[in-house]
Amino acid sequence: KKDLMMFGVKLLLLLAPLIRSDDDDESTSSSRIWDFTESFMTVTPAQTQTPVQIHIKMIPRMTLNATDLVWIQLPRFTSGDGSKNPGSNIEKGQLKIGPSVYFEGEWIEGDFNSETRPYYNSSLKLYVKGSRWIESGVQIDVYVYASNGIKAYCGLDMASRSPDQGFIIRTNATGGNNNPVPLEDSDIVGNGCxxxxxxxxxxxxxxxxxxxxxxxxxxxxxxxxxxxxxxxxxxxxxxxxxxxxxxxxxxxxxxxxxxxxxxxxxxxxxxxxxxxxxxxxxxxxxxMDCFNDCSGHGQCLTMAELAFMDSALPLSAITTLEARYGSHGKASAWDADIVRGCLCDSSWSVGLSLGQRQQPEFFGADCSLRRCPSADDPTTVVTDETDCSNVTAPGGRGVGKSGNICHVDCANRGLCDTGNNDLGRCTCFSGYSGAACERFEVNSGGVATL
Incomplete structure (x- = not known):
């Protein structure tokens, strides 16, 4: 039993490095999110449309061995003439870089996608030479010389170097995550604003x-x-x-x-x-505005609102519950909520029903006019002009019900002053009197004057 216990202890000691808790795994994983730290780019001169030297500084978290690849995406840079026409790739070993003792460089020319994403996939590839390796934690400085003719198509600042803009670095080295790492900082290039x-x-x-x-x-x-x-x-x-x-x-x-x-x-x-x-x-x-703000004698309402008003002209037999204008019901009209008109005030009820009149007291596009008192024409014995039963209302959209009233200014026996200081006042014809000219004048002999 003693020998068996000793064997178990030795086995646990051997397996201990391989046994990790969830917390250990999370800690280890979080410390290896980035394959590089302190990654920076310097561009000299910091101008556009001219050949520049690009200086990349980075510190790998793992050893870079022979033939490992460091891939750096550099959008907005082009080997071409600085226009929208892409230049050429620069083959591995032909790109002039320093120090050349560690790396061979290759330039991959990107595509001109748009003015907002020019040469978005241009990239620099650095191959560790076959007889070299670079220890983890050691700062690497790589210079891509201006003699390669690589230019910044347009300027860049901190915002344009964010990861979603594509300035990233990654490696396929053993021990790395092969995850893209955003460049942490670089020069501002161009004149900006x-x-x-x-x-x-x-x-x-x-x-x-x-x-x-x-x-x-x-x-x-x-x-x-x-x-x-x-x-x-x-x-x-x-x-x-x-x-x-x-x-x-x-x-x-x-x-x-x-x-x-x-x-x-x-x-x-x-x-x-x-x-x-x-x-x-x-x-x-x-x-639209309402003319003269309805002259203080009405409400300024939209087409959609007017469709719900029984007293809105032209009068209609459709009830307010059925009336719809604009996006309501089956109708669709662009002007429903922006074209407005006046719903004029009235001291009497306006509509097609019993006791209602078909005309409002104030009228006109801006409600600036006022109707005169109404009465039946005294010269017509058989006909009552104020009876609007079965009479089609102005506009032809509705018919008066039994007991509906027509408004007859000055009983047709005078002139209505609708727009001066004496708003709504009748000037009766000779031989007629009363507020609505509804009475015959009688002479001294008791005979009506016509």
Missing amino acids: AAQLDCLSRGSCNYCTERCECYENLGDGNPLHRGAVVSTDCTLTNCPVGLSWSGLPWSSTEARVEATCSDAGLCEEQTGTCQCFSGFDGIACER
Whole structure:
């Protein structure tokens, strides 16, 4: 038994290095996330469109053995003439690098994807020479000489070197994770936005395009902000946008595009506010105004709101529960919430039902006119002009129910002054009197004067 126990102890000692807890595994894994530390790039001269020397500094976490590969992706760099036309690869052993005692270099020319991602997959490959190795933890300095003709197509700064922009380094060395590591730092290349006063803290600089990308609502020349002065340094403020009132159709169902101040006003760039043309309202001039604000005798309502009002003209037999305009029900109309009109006030109920009149007291596009008192024409004995039963309302959309009332200004026996200081006052014809000219005048002999 004693010998068996001693054997078990020896076996545990032998296996101890191979036995790890979950915590040990997590610690070991986290310490090996990156294959390189302190990775930096220096570009001399720090200019675009000219041959440069690229200095890469890095410290590997594992030993780099003979024939191991270090792969560094360097977007925005090209061996070509600095245009959108890619240059050529530089074969292994032909790339001039230093110190050449450790590595052989190869340049892989990238593709010109777009102005925002030029030469996104250009890369430098470094092969450890067959008789060499580099210990872990030792700083490596590699120089790609300017005589190779490699140029920075456009500028770069800290933001453009983020991992998602592709400035990464990796290796296939034994013991490594072969995971891409972002370059930790590098020189700023190019002039950036110096010509735009570095965007005056109102935007960020795109070093590749050398243009300011203004923060929200600042003057960035967004194509939606047509008509606004472009503020390349972000000093001006964008005005709100809305659907253009003057947009032309480009299909059977599409016609309107967004525009600064909805193409119905002028943008005041210093304050970012729209100065709307007469007849338009809203922060982006996106809706119509009501004439004279309905003259203080009505409500300014949208088309969609008016569709729910029994008293809105033209009167309709459709109830408010059935009425829909715009995105409601089966209808669809672009003007539902932006075209507005006046619903004029009235001291009497307006509608098609019993006791209601078909005409409101105030009327006109801006409710500035007022109807005169109404009465039946005294000269017609058989006909009652105020009876609107079965009478089609103006506009032809509805018919008066039994007991519905027609409004007859001045009983047809006078002139109605609808728009002067004496709003809604009758001037009766000779031989008639009363507020609505509803009475015959009687002479001294008791005979009605006609």
